[in-house]
Amino acid sequence: MNGKEPGAVFTDQAAAIAAGIRTALPHTYHGLCTFHITMNAKSNGLWWSPFLEELSFLMYDLETEDEFDYYWKKMLENCFNEEEEEGKKLTSKIEAWLQNLHKVRSKWSSAWLKDHFACGMRSSQLSESCNSHLRKYLQSKLTLWEFFIQFNNLLEAKRHKELRSDYEALNTIPYLVFTNSEVLQQFVTKYTQNIFGNMQDEYSKSIKYHIRPNNSKDIDGMFAYELHKLDQQRNPIDKRIVMVDFVERKLICSCKMFEKCGWLCRHVLRAIDHLGYGGHLEILNIHTRYILKRWTYDAKSGDFTLPAVQDTAERVYCSRVKQLTGSMNLLATRTCMDDDIYKMLEEEMQALKIRAESMMPAMKFGQPSTSTGMKHYL
Incomplete structure (x- = not known):
């Protein structure tokens, strides 16, 4: 990976794996696979739906440590009590498993993941x-x-x-549900269908939030706005803060979804709508910093970094083949539906092939090139 460590790695819970990641990838966030946690819960007797729903909420929907502490206690109160039917009580086995799970909460709850970019992945299902x-x-x-x-x-x-x-x-173009949204219209032609679906889902949830200025939070010229769900305006745990710089068109949310997933959250989208239609029209024009190339149709286009000079000739060869193959495949996919463009490209490719072969030295199969040291295989 060109000397870079991954931002996050998700595995099943195992001491040997954890030790290996700490040694080999000291700067990488090690998270626990949510799929395996759910399976382990069922195997330890926690199979009933209310608990699994509460566990899923703890894994995916929390944004602060205070939220986790609050909803963990709520989960214990809601799912375990003396009046529950047999089989749903807090046995010593279940209690021990829950205590162990709570100890490693920073490895599986979304409340601790917001500072680590993981592209939205939470399991080892890949x-x-x-x-x-x-x-x-x-x-x-x-x-x-x-x-x-x-x-x-x-x-x-x-x-x-x-x-x-x-x-x-x-x-094809993704189906735009909110046709009047100027914000979504900027993403629909850029993002792939899956990522745009995530954005549209966030937008649908943004309308459930109430927003108001928070003057006590102005920092470095950025204006703060406080958001609450419409049905939970008195719940301090549910509060989100969006910081806005109107000059630089910078938007920062306390939930940090953009930092951990790469697309804007419901709170920022709510702030954009509120401010844009309230007179700050410049904020409706999304800055390109919030449109990551990795989620767009052009993710495969652009420059490819070749291996360093000290790499072997074989690795340089493979890297060049990968670069040219990717460019050619993308070009063919985009253009071959048009007869005229196809014929033009075919003629140009034949001419390019003749020109390239004329420049190649006369070498036997497997003989190394005098200029690169790479062997000739054509």
């Missing part, structure tokens, strides 16, 4: 999904030759799925 795909194509009884054939089939299937997704993304 690796498990990959393992599931491998099991569909590979079997232990395969010969080495059959293994490589099946592995190649797997790669082809995944590439086809990715190309299909690219095509659909480039030729």
Whole structure:
């Protein structure tokens, strides 16, 4: 990863894994997989729906440590009491498991995740999904030759799925529910469908908030606004603060969703609507800093960083192949539906091929280049 550590890693709870991550990735946030926590809860006797709903709320919907402490106590009060039916009581086994879970709360509750960029991921399902795909194509009884054939089939299937997704993304526009929203109109043509869906979901929840100025919070020229849910205006735990710089069009929310996920939260969207339609029209024009390239249709375009000079010739070769292949695939996906553009590109590619081959020295298969040291395989 070019010397960079990931912002966050999610695994099942294991002392050996935790120790390894602390040693190898000292600056990476180590979180616990929420899927495994739920499965472990069920295996320890916590299988009933009310508890699982409370646990999910603690994992995903909290933004401050005070909120966690408050709702953890509420969860114990709501899910465990003497009047509960048999099988839903706080047994010694369940109590021990809950105490252990509470000790590592900073590894699984969203209240502690807001300072770490994790793209919205909270589980290790990505690796498990990959393992599931491998099991569909590979079997232990395969010969080495059959293994490589099946592995190649797997790669082809995944590439086809990715190309299909690219095509659909480039030729369809997400459905805009709130057609009058100037904010969402700026994102609908830029963000991919999944990410825009997240944004639209946040916007739908923003209308449930009441906003008012908080003059005691003005800091460094930024104006503070306090938000509460309409049905919880007297609950101090539910309060959110949005800081606004009208000159720089800077927006910072205390929930830090943008910092941890990469898209704007419901509180910022509510503040933008309130201020924009209240006379501050400049705030309706979203600054490009809040449109991350990784979530847009152009995520695959742009410059690719080649390996450092000390890298091997083979790695340089692979990096160049990856760069050119990605650019060519993206170009083909975008343009090949048009007959004229397709014919033009085909002619240009043939001319480019002839020109490139004329520049290549006469080398035998496997012979290294005198200029780069890389072997010739064409």
